[in-house]
Amino acid sequence: MNTTTTRHEVLVMGAGYAGLGAAIQLAARTRKRGNLRVTLVNPYDTFTERLRLHMTATGQETAELNIPELLEGTGAEFVRGWVTAVDTAAKTVRIDDDRLLRYDTLVYGLGSIADTAPVPGADEHTHTLNSPEDAALLADRLTRLDGGNGGNGGNGGTVVVGGSGLTGIEAAAEIAERHPKLRVVLLGREEPGASMHPKAKAYLDTALARLGVRVRSGVEVVKVLPDRVELADGSRITAAAVLWTSGTRVSPLAAAAGLTVDERGRVVTDSALRSVSHPDVYAVGDAAAIRQGYGVMHGTCQGGMPTGVHAALSILRVLAGKEPKPFRFGYYHTPVSLGRNDAVVQFTRPDDSPRRIVLTGKRAAQYKETVTAAPWATFARMKKMPASGALWPHGGRHTRIRSAK
Incomplete structure (x- = not known):
């Protein structure tokens, strides 16, 4: 990359756990360089805590987390809009007001929704x-x-x-x-x-x-x-x-854009989270089919944010003329709330199989509330981190991420 005359455009689609993690990590590490611009596009300007939507569904108030406010000072630009098309040949993304957003590198993080299609009605x-x-x-x-x-x-x-x-x-x-x-x-x-x-x-x-x-x-x-x-x-x-709540499906945009997808429409990635058919596209979170030694990862915020962070680091390594490192991830736990004051936490092996260690009752409920709140605090820490900051700056409560040396 010519650091004196050009600016590399990174466009992140989707401000979920994975997409927001990628955008903030990239912006935090490059905000003083001026040779890379990060744009984040999302339908809403508030962050959706998917882990708390069952609370919203029962009339409980949850915190309103504003994405533009979080991005302030990072140099990242926020664009509100629904993505309607991706043109991988022209390297553009169209949003619902017919604006075209250009990219040099695309981070595809559009997530998933409940799959209501298979059952009539x-x-x-x-x-x-x-x-x-x-x-x-x-x-x-x-x-x-x-x-x-x-x-x-x-x-x-x-x-x-x-x-x-x-x-x-x-x-x-x-x-x-x-x-x-x-x-x-x-x-x-x-x-x-x-x-x-x-x-x-x-x-x-x-x-x-x-x-x-x-x-x-x-x-x-x-x-x-x-x-x-x-x-x-x-x-x-x-x-x-x-x-x-039975099953999930992903946006058909990846398949329509010609990206290689799996049987569920998820973008198939290499070990660095790049699309196997379009290496200038990185896929993260639920929208990606990411294979590990134990199989393809399943969609959770536990795995989503680490994929976003790793994609950001892979992009920066490639732009610096280096080979990206392979992504390695192991699951740590499965916390399940059972109302406001009760829960069960199943601790797991890296392949997500259950261990004998279990936490229950009020302690489990407190544990789950702590780890549920952790992502937003992690985003805030990312925003402030120096360019030489740690790979994964969080308290380590809800994910285990292994990076190749």
Whole structure:
């Protein structure tokens, strides 16, 4: 890169945990150089704490985290808009007001949303936790049901949560605790906590039962109607509201742009997080298919932010004429909230298999609140770090990242 006459343009798409981590890391390390400009594009100017959307969905207030304020002083530019197209030949990104944003290096971090497409009626008749707006719509619906303006004549109604994964578990527990007049049914192919150590799973099962959550596992939803869900075994459940948390899908923009993607549409990367078909594109977070020794990473904020940081460091090494280092990541834990004052934390091996170590109850709830809040504090520390700062400047509570020497 000619440091006297040109400025390298890095465009980061998506201000989730991964994209924001990449943008701040790049800006913090180059803000005094003047030879690199970082632009971050996102539909909202507030950071979405996806780990807290189940709280928003039950009417609880969470902190409003402003992205432009966080970027102040870093030199990074924020552009608000929805990405509508990526042209890898012209190296441009189009947003919804028809502006074209140019890039030399692109960081693709558009994340994922709930996959309502496979089940007829799910897209039209279910709520999701895809955004704060979606969560707020569910909160309004639950409040009206709980207040007697819907459901069974003032006695609430049944809320079905489709999907027994971590999001479904946390949402079902939160709804049951905040709206005790509503009946909550958690549906899934697998039992909640099926991958946990027996001790953790037993605690989770007891907590859900205490909250009054009815669990039906080994079932498959085949159709969603305005007032019920129909199951593969021919049975049906009357529902005043349905929350869909079963599976995720990513934006089709990567495939449309000609990037090599996997069967789920995620960008396939090399060991440095570059697209295997377009090395000037880095993919991070849920939008990337990142292979480790134990398999392809699954989408969590635990892995998202480290991918953003590593992509930033890879970009800087390439621009300095060096080879990027391979990304190495190991999981550390699975924290699951069970209402506001209860939780279970399953500590894991790097491949995400359960260890015998489990934390439960109020201590687990406090632990989860601490690690949930940690990403924003980490972003703030990144912003202030010197160009020679540590690779991963956080307290080490919620991720384990191994970098090649």
